[in-house]
Amino acid sequence: xxxxxxxxxxxxxxxxxxxxxxxxxxxxxxxxxxxxxxxxxxxxxxxxxxxxxxxxxxxxxxxxxxxxxxxxxxxxxxxxxxxxxxxxxxxxxxxxxxxxxxxxxxxxxxxxxxxxxxxxxxxxxxxxxxxxxxxxxxxxxxxxxxxxxxxxxxxxxxxxxxxxxxxxxxxxxxxxxxxxxxxxxxxxxxxxxxxxxxxxxxxxxxxxxxxxxxxxxxxxxxxxxxxxxxxxxxxxxxxxxxxxxxxxxxxxxxxxxxxxxxxxxxxxxxxxxxxxxxxxxxxxxxxxxxxxxxxxxxxxxxxxxxxxxxxxxxxxxxxxxxxxxxxx
Numbered sequence: 001x002x003x004x005x006x007x008x009x010x011x012x013x014x015x016x017x018x019x020x021x022x023x024x025x026x027x028x029x030x031x032x033x034x035x036x037x038x039x040x041x042x043x044x045x046x047x048x049x050x051x052x053x054x055x056x057x058x059x060x061x062x063x064x065x066x067x068x069x070x071x072x073x074x075x076x077x078x079x080x081x082x083x084x085x086x087x088x089x090x091x092x093x094x095x096x097x098x099x100x101x102x103x104x105x106x107x108x109x110x111x112x113x114x115x116x117x118x119x120x121x122x123x124x125x126x127x128x129x130x131x132x133x134x135x136x137x138x139x140x141x142x143x144x145x146x147x148x149x150x151x152x153x154x155x156x157x158x159x160x161x162x163x164x165x166x167x168x169x170x171x172x173x174x175x176x177x178x179x180x181x182x183x184x185x186x187x188x189x190x191x192x193x194x195x196x197x198x199x200x201x202x203x204x205x206x207x208x209x210x211x212x213x214x215x216x217x218x219x220x221x222x223x224x225x226x227x228x229x230x231x232x233x234x235x236x237x238x239x240x241x242x243x244x245x246x247x248x249x250x251x252x253x254x255x256x257x258x259x260x261x262x263x264x265x266x267x268x269x270x271x272x273x274x275x276x277x278x279x280x281x282x283x284x285x286x287x288x289x290x291x292x293x294x295x296x297x298x299x300x301x302x303x304x305x306x307x308x309x310x311x312x313x314x315x316x317x318x319x320x321x322x323x324x325x326x327x328x
Contacts, residue, residue, distance in 0.1 A: 027325065035324050044277040046264070049312035052093045052300070054084045058285045060108030062115035062131075065296040065314055066090035069112045069131065072120060074104035081122065085131070087112060088298070088312070099136045101127050105285070107152040107161050114156040116174065119146030119164065128174075130156060142179050144170050149236060149285075151194030151203045158198040160219065163189045167208050171224070173198060183223045187215055193239025193248050200243040202227065202267070207235045211254045216267070218243055228271045232263055236284045241294040244269030247315065249299055250283035260284030264315070266294055279313055293317075 013028045029035075056073030059082075063069050068088040074081060081102035086093045099117060106120035113133035119125045125147035128139040142161070150164035157176035162185055163169065169188035172179050185203065192206030192213070201219035204227075205212065212235050216227035230248060237251025246267040252260050262279040265272050283299055297315035 033324075044264075044275050044316060044318045046277055046279050046299070046313045046315050048280065049090075049298070049314045050088070050092045051310045051312060052086050053095060053310075054082065054086060055310055056082050056084065056104075058104040058106075058120075059300065060106035060117045060120070061298075061300055062108045062110040063088070063112040064293070065298045067112040068298055068300070069096070069115050070300055071099055071108065071115075071117050071131070071136075072103045072106040085136070088300075093312070096133075097131075097135045099129055100138055101129065103127070105147075105149050107146065107150050109152045109154050109159040110156040116156045116159060118142055118152075118161060118174075119150055121147050123147045128179075140178055142172055143181070144168070144172060149191040149206075151192040151206070151239070153194040153196050153201050154198045160194075160198055160201055162194065162201075162203055162219075162224075163192050163206060165190050167206070171219070173221075182221075183219070185224050186217055186226060187213065189213055189215075189235075191235035191237075191252075193237045193246075193251075195239055195241045195246040196243040202243045202246055204230055204239070204246070204248055204267070204272075205234045205237055205251065210235075212252070216272070227269075228267070230272050231265055231274050232261070234261065234263070236260070238283060238297070238299045240297045241267070245294040247294040247297045248272070249297070249315070250279055252284045256284075257282070266317075277315065281311055281313070 059070045059073035061070045071085040083098040083102045085096040087096050103120035106117045110116050115131040118128040125145040126141040129136045146164035150161045152161045159174045162171040167188045167190040169185040171182035173182045189206030189208040192203050196202050199221035204216040212233035214230040214233035217224040218227045234251030238249040241247050248265040260282040262282050264275040295317035299313040
């Protein structure tokens with residue numbers, strides 16, 4: 001019988017506890033548990049989540065995969081700008097307190113219990129509201145109207161909005177009370193994705209104007225600098241993560257159908273790569289804001305989903321897991 005040593009050129013190692021790194025694809029014996037183990041790679045994937053109760057697209061969003069909030073938006077028929085809010089617990093959506101001002105393509109940032117919604121249609125798109133997990137309150141307006149899809153990221157007391165209709169290159173920063181001017185994008189655009197924090201942000205994709213942009217820019221709280229280009233140029237996309245681990249999914253490419261694409265792209269702070277995991281449903285105008293991470297993201301609604309604006313998909317990044325080998 002062929003042995004492990006003959007196949008791999010080395011013996012099975014004996015450990016009293018599982019190794020913490022450099023074990024991918026290896027087999028070892030854990031003398032404490034008396035079992036053989038291996039570390040295997042689980043590939044990235046998208047899976048269906050719970051449907052929202054409201055049939056809208058172009059909504060604002062904030063939070064993480066297991067504690068998200070969406071707000072505002074437009075129904076698929078005659079224009080009806082919504083004030084509706086829904087919260088997600090990782091499996092089910094439930095209604096929450098309404099916004100004070102109905103709008104669509106509203107930017108969002110923060111967490112489920114401390115979110116911010118700003119800009120969007122109809123004009124003037126300078127209105128700002130804060131959410132505490134149940135109630136929305138009107139706050140100081142933005143200096144610049146953002147009546148289309150601006151990128152946004154950060155937390156309620158330290159966030160930024162960049163770009164928007166025209167397209168423009170303007171950045172505004174929010175400290176929880178007041179707005180102030182930040183550094184301009186190198187390339188103005190609308191419909192871009194945003195992720196990260198106030199001092200480590202990233203913007204990618206968008207329109208400037210069409211055709212679509214593949215440009216990425218990184219923010220240090222003062223200045224935007226060029227990052228690696230997207231593999232596929234898209235606008236009106238799903239975005240989330242950090243400056244060194246971002247996700248761009250769906251959106252509209254130069255050659256895509258009206259409902260958008262299913263492509264998922266991942267950023268490591270230097271380069272973008274196309275993930276083998278694709279959305280089950282193409283999505284454009286899915287939401288405006290940053291939610292989740294490149295390891296656990298969330299795609300909400302969009303014009304490509306069915307019913308329009310209700311579908312949810314959850315992303316799980318590739319992970320290494322230790323597994324016990326069953327022997328007989």
